[in-house]
Amino acid sequence: QVQLQESGPGLVKPSETLSLTCTVSGGSISDYYWSWIRQPAGKGLEWIGRIYKSGSTNYNYNPSLKSRVTMSLDTSKNQFSLRLFSVTAADTAVYYCARVRISYSEAFDIWGLGTLVIVSS
Amino acid sequence: QSALTQPASVSGSPGQSITISCTGTSSDVGGYNYVSWYQQHPGKAPKFIIYAVTNRPSGISNRFSGSKSGNTASLTISGLQAEDEADYYCSSYTSNITWVFGGGTKLTVL
Numbered sequence: 001q002v003q004l005q006e007s008g009p010g011l012v013k014p015s016e017t018l019s020l021t022c023t024v025s026g027g028s029i030s031d032y033y034w035s036w037i038r039q040p041a042g043k044g045l046e047w048i049g050r051i052y053k054s055g056s057t058n059y060n061y062n063p064s065l066k067s068r069v070t071m072s073l074d075t076s077k078n079q080f081s082l083r084l085f086s087v088t089a090a091d092t093a094v095y096y097c098a099r100v101r102i103s104y105s106e107a108f109d110i111w112g113l114g115t116l117v118i119v120s121s
Numbered sequence: 122q123s124a125l126t127q128p129a130s131v132s133g134s135p136g137q138s139i140t141i142s143c144t145g146t147s148s149d150v151g152g153y154n155y156v157s158w159y160q161q162h163p164g165k166a167p168k169f170i171i172y173a174v175t176n177r178p179s180g181i182s183n184r185f186s187g188s189k190s191g192n193t194a195s196l197t198i199s200g201l202q203a204e205d206e207a208d209y210y211c212s213s214y215t216s217n218i219t220w221v222f223g224g225g226t227k228l229t230v231l
Binding site: 112113 | 122124154155157159166167168169172173176178210212214217218219220221222223224225
């Protein structure tokens with residue numbers, strides 16, 4: 001049974017960089033695609049980006065965040081990561097990592113529990 | 122990219138059926154059969170309940186069904202139960218090789 005667990009600082013100062021890691025257990029990170037999704041308190045879900053390894057590492061990012069986002073994959077640790085630069089209060093949200101299931105027409109079939117990140121000085 | 126349009130809220134009595142719509146464009150919902158639906162209870166992570174417009178993953182009740190017509194996808198829940206009270210989100214692949222979610226619909230079981 002594949003499980004995902006987000007980790008990282010719960011508090012980030014404005015203008016600094018938000019860094020989160022998702023640890024995958026029960027399966028190989030190389031076999032699937034992976035995404036980050038966030039949810040501000042009381043609001044809807046926002047897709048941040050997707051990463052996968054097919055020969056080289058491939059990425060797709062939300063156009064509204066593309067200039068501030070990078071994602072990476074560490075197959076030796078079975079982890080993938082998110083970095084969001086120059087954060088503001090608007091980036092305060094619960095951040096989820098999720099598996100993208102290609103055979104399910106790229107649905108997000110497994111989610112982590114989520115981690116709350118607050119941007120505040 | 123703009124969020125897909127969902128009604129903010131719907132309600133129904135136990136045993137009844139409700140339908141939640143999800144409207145996009147020909148560049149997302151209307152252009153691909155890559156629409157999925159998610160159920161989210163308060164304080165919990167979303168749970169995926171429908172993929173590829175109409176398909177239920179293993180373990181999901183057949184009371185949940187999906188459909189699509191043009192640029193609008195729909196989720197129908199039949200035989201409403203108290204445990205169905207939750208927020209529901211649709212999602213679609215887009216022509217920009219990105220994903221977009223709906224704004225979410227709060228289902229109240231009266």
